Amino acid sequence: NRAGFTMFQDGGIGLSNGAHGILRAYNRLAREKRMNARGYLHFMPNIMDEMLELGTWNMPVSDYLYYGGVKSFADGSIQSLTAVLGEPYACKPDFCGDHVLTPEQIAELIAKYHCQGVPVAFHANGDAAIDQLLAAHERPSRERNVIIHAQLMRPDQLPRVRQLSLIPSYFVAHVYHWGDVHWQNFGPQRAETISPVASTKRLGIPFTLHQDTPVLPPDMLGTVSCAVRRMTRQGRLLGKDERVDVYTALQGVTAYAAYQYHEERCKGTLQTGKTADMVILSRSPLEMPDELPPDIRIRSTIKAGREIYSAGD
Secondary structure, three states: OOOOOOEEEEEEEOOOOOHHHHHHHHHHHHHOOOOOOEEEEEEOHHHHHHHHHHOOOOOEEEOOEEEEEEEEEOOOOOOOOOOOOOOOEOOEOOOOOOOOOOHHHHHHHHHHHHHOOOOEEEEEOOHHHHHHHHHHOOOOOOOOOEEEEOOOOOHHHHHHHHHOOOEEEEOOOHHHHHHHHHHHHHOHHHHOOOOOHHHHHHOOOOOEEOOOOOOOOOOHHHHHHHHHHOEOOOOOEOOHHHOOOHHHHHHOOOHHHHHHOOOOOOOOOOOOOOOOOEEEEOOOOOOOOOOOOOOOOEEEEEEOOEEEEEOOO
16 A cells, blocks of 8 residues: 555465465455455466356455456566577577466467456466467457466567457566666667567557565555566666656556456556546646656545545655
């Protein structure tokens, strides 16, 4: 709440032991109205299959908890050199990454859940992993399936993303936190195209931005700044042509975030009749189109018309 969140996604139910206990805890907190943000839970396939048998996966538990879909992995991460690439790593010329699932397994999983109307969020960082994910979709996604991270999305892949109605959710804060490492691992040309937010926007594709907490702490204003500035820790401009203006970056954490969860009619923009989920900032983020005010901070977070955080000034 201090970071301005009124909704969040837990994409890891079933990644570790104790998934059923975690789910019971979420349900208890929601029933007791002790959650100050709406949670969207994504389940690993084994847990989702149990819920499909019970017929419980696609129902809102409360106004603060929703079972959102299934989560799976196509590859690893770009900073650990385990994302699956079409061309080898510049720093490791004989290696293209590690597959988590085969192309056949990815296609089987997507087809299985598509038939049951279950949204799929697929972790895919490398361009080859994204290729496999695109090939596995035989028809546009009614469920607005998500490509999680999509770090090395190539420009030629984006028209297919649009055709299939997929939503890339970019971990654009990588540019600042690991951009200098990516410069070495991929070489300048590929490193500059990570998280191609501007190219995505130009094609009219809805996108979202995230921090992958606990990889990074929840800090949406910081992420917006990364999408706008694209500066690395060492002060390198990484991907000048993939910078976006502040308003576009804000869409990725408000209007498009609501769209990702089929909630654009009730959330995501300030309109009469929509749920009063909002933050009050110390300054307008739109004072400058290409830069967030450096001292901007969150003064208040409001969920469904109720203040759930105040900076106290």
